[in-house]
Amino acid sequence: RELQSVREKQRGHLDENVASQSDRYQAGLVDRSAFTSATVEARALDPLVEDSRRGYAAAQLQLAQVMAVDLNSKASLPNPDGELSFAPVDVDLNSETAAALERRTDIKLARLLVRAANEDERIIAAGYYPSAAGSVTGDYIPVTGIHREGSTSRTQDFLGSEIREGAAYTWQVIDNGKVGGAVLRARKAREINEVELRKLEASVGRELSRIHNQLTGIDARHKSFAAGTDVAGQTATAVQQNLGSGLASELEHRLAEGNYLKTQTGLLEANYLHNVALAEWDRATGRYFQFAEDVH
Numbered sequence: 001r002e003l004q005s006v007r008e009k010q011r012g013h014l015d016e017n018v019a020s021q022s023d024r025y026q027a028g029l030v031d032r033s034a035f036t037s038a039t040v041e042a043r044a045l046d047p048l049v050e051d052s053r054r055g056y057a058a059a060q061l062q063l064a065q066v067m068a069v070d071l072n073s074k075a076s077l078p079n080p081d082g083e084l085s086f087a088p089v090d091v092d093l094n095s096e097t098a099a100a101l102e103r104r105t106d107i108k109l110a111r112l113l114v115r116a117a118n119e120d121e122r123i124i125a126a127g128y129y130p131s132a133a134g135s136v137t138g139d140y141i142p143v144t145g146i147h148r149e150g151s152t153s154r155t156q157d158f159l160g161s162e163i164r165e166g167a168a169y170t171w172q173v174i175d176n177g178k179v180g181g182a183v184l185r186a187r188k189a190r191e192i193n194e195v196e197l198r199k200l201e202a203s204v205g206r207e208l209s210r211i212h213n214q215l216t217g218i219d220a221r222h223k224s225f226a227a228g229t230d231v232a233g234q235t236a237t238a239v240q241q242n243l244g245s246g247l248a249s250e251l252e253h254r255l256a257e258g259n260y261l262k263t264q265t266g267l268l269e270a271n272y273l274h275n276v277a278l279a280e281w282d283r284a285t286g287r288y289f290q291f292a293e294d295v296h
Contacts, residue, residue, distance in 0.1 A: 015042050037254070084271040088219050089278065093212050096285055097205045104204070104286035110197040117190035124182045207284045214277045222270040229267050232260040 242248035
């Protein structure tokens with residue numbers, strides 16, 4: 001959108017130059033070639049403006065699809081809010097990498113899969129041991145006394161007690177070959193999950209380092225284009241004034257306006273790439289997607 005605005009503004013300046021050259025041609029101050037050259041220069045921006053307009057329309061359509069907007073004939077496409085801005089960032093790569101390893105949802109999920117696979121292997125391995133069930137029964141008859149007829153004392157009576165016990169058990173052996181195969185399959189799944197987890201953890205540092213280098217390069221690029229835009233703008237203004245007084249040629253004016261447009265376009269592209277890199281940084285550090293329990 002901003003690129004389209006810049007190019008339309010540039011085309012407006014060139015159209016003013018066309019009108020000025022037309023007036024000077026009609027007044028006999030310049031020949032027809034000056035007017036023709038100014039017209040060609042202005043019309044050369046028409047394809048660039050149309051490209052910017054089509055690009056903006058495509059971006060609106062993509063935004064509508066992401067937002068799940070009903071794209072019927074009467075629907076209006078959403079317009080992005082705000083403008084592209086540039087703010088240099090200075091991040092600690094080591095601390096951000098460590099935080100990303102703890103924050104990223106995909107890594108948390110991979111660790112849960114490894115833990116679950118380990119528990120599955122342990123549960124399956126428990127089948128190696130036989131299952132046994134046992135019970136113990138017993139009867140106890142307490143001390144009883146039987147009085148003997150004719151006895152004159154209790155010491156001559158009968159004293160007795162009785163204990164009866166018994167035991168029963170059952171046991172079953174699991175097919176160890178079947179259990180062993182299941183354990184091997186569970187171990188294979190666990191090892192695969194562990195390898196994927198290590199690969200995922202190792203990729204975090206590489207990805208953040210790549211994005212960090214991109215941000216550094218874009219920062220330098222933005223500084224260069226910002227300085228060049230100021231110089232090119234001043235040059236284009238001076239050449240346009242000299243063109244009106246006949247001190248500059250159409251070629252000089254065309255080159256000055258072209259350089260100014262290129263520097264403005266490069267500056268906008270640097271702003272865009274900077275914001276894209278920041279979005280990639282937030283994604284790689286796990287600031288976009290989190291478990292529900294992590295956001296409370």
